Amino acid sequence: MDLMTMILKMSEGLGKTCAIFFLTLLFSLPLGMIVALLRRSRLKVVSAITRFFISVLRGTPLMLQLIAVTYGPYYVSVAVNKLAEAYNLGIGLDIGISKNKLVPVVVAFAINYASYFAEIYRSGLESMPVGQYEAAQVLGYSKIQTFMKIILPQVIRRILPSVTNEIVTLVKDTSMAFTVSYQEMFTIGKQIANSQTSFVPFVVAGVFYYVFNAIIGFVMDKIEKSMSYYTI
């Protein structure tokens, strides 16, 4: 197999890698904000539950979460059915494993990344001085106005470098979808490496990831620049 066919084959998988990447960002960025706000809730129960979820999602490997989301429901339904049969409960669950692996993969990635983004958002929110809230109140801003017009734009500017960090990591983490047999770019690279006993596909994969991340770095740099309206 020559280099060109190799690259062509792997670019087929690149589409699936991109699908994971963009869908994960689409869901996890807003979800992270919701989680961050819940985490800061004054209701002790709500913030405690959110804190627990974040600690579980950050404290277990993403690979494990992928397996749990993909195969977990099926194994649970099997266990429930066994129990129901043993005790004659007369209930039966019928949950299989998703044929379209993109769904569980994106669900697992989105909840995992949302918990990381939530903590980044929180760091931004908590870095805002109380004086700004007070000044806004004096100027007659409502709470929602204060948040949307004064706090959020500053928060976004402050957390942008950390968010870029996570996004770059996400690109590389997409290769983990392999654990649940999702045929993304790296999986195809491994298949070629195996059949050709060659290291070249891994080099190609490395170049793909690097270019992808270089583009992201460039775009995020532009966004950061456009937001640095305080610097002269």
Next chain:
Amino acid sequence: MKKIKRAIAIILAVMMLIACAACGAEKEPGKTEPQKNELKIIDEDLGKEQYGIAFRKGEDDVCAAIVAAVKNLVANGTYAEIAAKYPDIVDNLTYLQDGFTAEAADLSAYEARKFVMGIDPEYNPFSYMGDNGEYTGFDVEICKAACELLGWEFDVFGVNWDQKLIQLNASECDCVWSGMTILPSMTEQGFVISEPYYDSEQVLVVNAANGINSSADLAGKTVAVQLGTSGESLLADDGDLASLSATFGSVVTCDSFLKCFTELEGGAVDAVFVDYPVAAKYVNEKK
């Protein structure tokens, strides 16, 4: 104001719970057949193959030493003793066929060394983790006994099956010996391959409830195969079964055959293409 915030917080929390529940529901593929998973092996000739041991390029003497030691095991009866522990595979072992005789050879010419055996740690019954946490299986026991005869220090190394030959080349192990199908590409790439010791074949395993009885019934369906196995190369675009795999809806590769079977039981795929001994062991254990 505080009340509104509290209400919003509660609403958001409830929404999150509903979202979680919805995630669970999403995975229902909407099929109605019961979850009784009766797996069966389709009786159809899809290609015979043989298992062998792979060594690095130029290490013909290591290969010769191991093969000689294994033949000594056959001659002194240890081979048959070990094989008796694995009833699923005993009938197809080349060295135990009628008419095969092995003569004990002199092993003293081979120098003592450390020998690292490369295995797929998830390939029951040839190589797997035993109940005591130690690697065992037919191939592991034979290799261990052979190393004992040779006076070699024996160690086991679990390889990534899809990168086994790369890892062998990198000297992470001294052989790949784990129910490995001999492929022409291996000798083309210069690896030293032992003579075959096991006759195998590729079979399709399906869910008995799905009414699939031959490979023709799988047109448009999804078939799972383990990455790096001979099944994968047979179904590849340039493989011997390319015309058959073209009729399949899609072929998915899993990193272990256990995942392939899980996908089959969970209804994500319609068949698993796998080596017969592994299929037989799994299907029998599930009964």
